[in-house]
Amino acid sequence: MxxxxxPRVVEAGLRAFxxxxxxxxxxxxRLGQFAVVREGPCFVAGVVTxxxxxxxxxxxxxxxxxxxxxxxxxxxAGNPEIRLLLRTRVSxxxxxxxxxxVARASLPPLPPPLLxxxxxxxxxxxxxxxxxxxxxxxxxxxxxxxxAAVAAAVRAAASVFGPGAHEFTVRAGKELAxxxxxxxxxxxxxxxxxxx
Amino acid sequence: xxxxxxxLLPQLPGVVAAYAAGLESMKDGLKAADSVLSLWxxxxxxxxxxxxxxxxxxxxxxxxxxxxxxxxVMPLPPFAAVTVVSSDGSSIEPDRFAxxxxxxVNAGFAVLPYxxxxxxxxxxxxxxGPPAPEAEGEExxxxxxxxxxxxxxxxxxxxxxxxxxxxxAVASAAAxxxxxxxxxxxxxWDLDSRQVAESTRQELVGRTREALDHLSGCGGxxxxxxxxxxxxxxxxxxxLRALAAAGSRGWPASDGHLFATRLRDGExxxxxxxxxxxxxxxxxxxxxxxxxxxFYLRIGDDVARVELPRxxxxxxxxxxxxxxxxxxxxxxxxxxxALQEAHEQAVISAGDRQAFSRMLDAEALRHGLRASANSKQxxxxxxxx
Numbered sequence: 001m002x003x004x005x006x007p008r009v010v011e012a013g014l015r016a017f018x019x020x021x022x023x024x025x026x027x028x029x030r031l032g033q034f035a036v037v038r039e040g041p042c043f044v045a046g047v048v049t050x051x052x053x054x055x056x057x058x059x060x061x062x063x064x065x066x067x068x069x070x071x072x073x074x075x076x077a078g079n080p081e082i083r084l085l086l087r088t089r090v091s092x093x094x095x096x097x098x099x100x101x102v103a104r105a106s107l108p109p110l111p112p113p114l115l116x117x118x119x120x121x122x123x124x125x126x127x128x129x130x131x132x133x134x135x136x137x138x139x140x141x142x143x144x145x146x147x148a149a150v151a152a153a154v155r156a157a158a159s160v161f162g163p164g165a166h167e168f169t170v171r172a173g174k175e176l177a178x179x180x181x182x183x184x185x186x187x188x189x190x191x192x193x194x195x196x
Numbered sequence: 197x198x199x200x201x202x203x204l205l206p207q208l209p210g211v212v213a214a215y216a217a218g219l220e221s222m223k224d225g226l227k228a229a230d231s232v233l234s235l236w237x238x239x240x241x242x243x244x245x246x247x248x249x250x251x252x253x254x255x256x257x258x259x260x261x262x263x264x265x266x267x268x269v270m271p272l273p274p275f276a277a278v279t280v281v282s283s284d285g286s287s288i289e290p291d292r293f294a295x296x297x298x299x300x301v302n303a304g305f306a307v308l309p310y311x312x313x314x315x316x317x318x319x320x321x322x323x324x325g326p327p328a329p330e331a332e333g334e335e336x337x338x339x340x341x342x343x344x345x346x347x348x349x350x351x352x353x354x355x356x357x358x359x360x361x362x363x364x365a366v367a368s369a370a371a372x373x374x375x376x377x378x379x380x381x382x383x384x385w386d387l388d389s390r391q392v393a394e395s396t397r398q399e400l401v402g403r404t405r406e407a408l409d410h411l412s413g414c415g416g417x418x419x420x421x422x423x424x425x426x427x428x429x430x431x432x433x434x435x436l437r438a439l440a441a442a443g444s445r446g447w448p449a450s451d452g453h454l455f456a457t458r459l460r461d462g463e464x465x466x467x468x469x470x471x472x473x474x475x476x477x478x479x480x481x482x483x484x485x486x487x488x489x490x491f492y493l494r495i496g497d498d499v500a501r502v503e504l505p506r507x508x509x510x511x512x513x514x515x516x517x518x519x520x521x522x523x524x525x526x527x528x529x530x531x532x533x534a535l536q537e538a539h540e541q542a543v544i545s546a547g548d549r550q551a552f553s554r555m556l557d558a559e560a561l562r563h564g565l566r567a568s569a570n571s572k573q574x575x576x577x578x579x580x581x
Binding site for chain 2: 060
């Protein structure tokens with residue numbers, strides 16, 4: 001088997017972008033994962049807020065194939081064309097950008113280039129982008145980023161801090177409390193998601 | 197509404213009734229043909245000789261036996277791991293009103309592995325070029341807006357389909373058992389069209405032969421089948437009529453009618469050799485190992501004709517082709533999945549055609565070339581009252 005395809009930017013904006021794999025993949029970027037586009041004048045970083053898979057051609061809907069008892073993998077193996085006719089798209093909300101040695105938790109000056117590769121952020125990049133928790137302001141204010149995505153992003157960021165994960169999570173909680181003091185229900189929802 | 201339904205509808209029942217009556221009148225002919233088929237099986241060589249004698253002076257297509265008794269019915273062999281390769285084509289004919297005469301041929305392909313471990317692939321190969329030269333002194337008998345140049349493009353499309361499928365199948369057959377499926381007849385029938393310039397014909401005959409030569413070099417690991425769904429060919433019934441010395445009245449109109457009564461779902465007929473004494477026929481270019489053979493295959497209610505070159509008629513190659521075709525059809529509502537996917541890759545949408553036309557116009561304009569105003573074309577575009 002060849003290596004899994006690399007997703008590429010197919011819709012680009014300053015606040016959000018979408019990337020797509022060239023075929024269906026069962027395990028795309030995960031909810032809350034940090035992704036980076038390392039092409040263009042600066043690296044654009046974002047958090048995965050949604051992933052959706054389905055037919056590329058809307059006139060050819062996916063039919064429920066497969067015999068009783070067959071797993072999805074078995075049905076895929078028996079219909080090798082299907083994976084190529086499906087696409088997995090991932091939505092990413094911008095949470096910062098990196099220019100040289102400077103990481104900023106603010107909108108990038110330019111959208112990421114269309115068709116640029118989208119890659120997982122390294123642990124070092126995540127630490128630089130999230131250490132001061134300023135990225136949460138962008139996420140909490142982004143229309144495409146719901147409570148579950150914010151909570152997943154905090155969990156994903158905490159996981160790279162190693163022994164400092166708890167300290168980071170507390171810091172993130174305080175920042176969220178400050179940002180969402182007028183929205184207690186939302187704050188509760190996110191905090192519960194972080195603890196999940 | 198320009199089609200006058202009130203005029204059309206009263207005529208329709210008569211057409212359908214006449215067809216139904218024709219089918220009814222064929223019943224005795226089908227029984228007779230069935231009996232003759234048994235005789236042919238009992239004495240292949242003598243019957244083949246009588247068929248060849250009847251062919252003299254006839255332009256009709258006939259069939260003679262190959263190895264299997266002509267009346268035999270072959271059950272479905274067990275399925276085995278295989279990679280199915282297919283190709284299909286679409287084209288944009290040169291527009292004689294365009295500033296530059298230019299065609300597009302888009303050959304779609306599918307490589308679908310079933311248990312062989314190969315990588316699946318879907319894609320298309322696109323070529324653009326100037327039209328083939330017109331045959332000298334010929335009249336404009338092509339499509340209304342394309343002229344005879346379209347014939348050359350259709351033929352080129354068929355050949356590019358064959359080349360595309362051949363290249364992929366040869367690569368696949370080196371790694372695992374492979375079946376190459378082509379859409380339509382095995383050989384490009386426009387090769388014998390008088391509307392194709394001789395130089396074009398010679399070039400494309402050479403390219404077709406080269407593709408077939410490459411395929412034949414794969415030996416037993418490759419099966420080849422050109423699939424004609426709902427075939428209306430009549431080679432076998434013509435041969436049976438010659439053996440029965442019967443007239444055409446009440447005789448089965450096509451091989452499909454005959455084999456629909458003999459084959460059950462998934463079964464195939466014996467393999468036959470196509471034979472004809474028609475002059476200037478395509479087969480003349482490919483006699484020998486690439487001679488066209490065929491069998492009929494029952495898929496649901498459809499009786500498909502499957503053409504294959506003679507070198508691909510060994511029992512192992514035919515068994516693999518037979519079982520793979522049935523498997524492919526069962527995956528895709530009665531039509532081979534790989535052919536459907538190759539077709540999907542080949543299709544040039546109306547939007548793509550318009551985009552190509554605009555790009556051609558823009559490129560021509562960069563060289564100071566403009567489409568000449570043509571009153572017929574203009575009148576078609578200007579449809580206001």
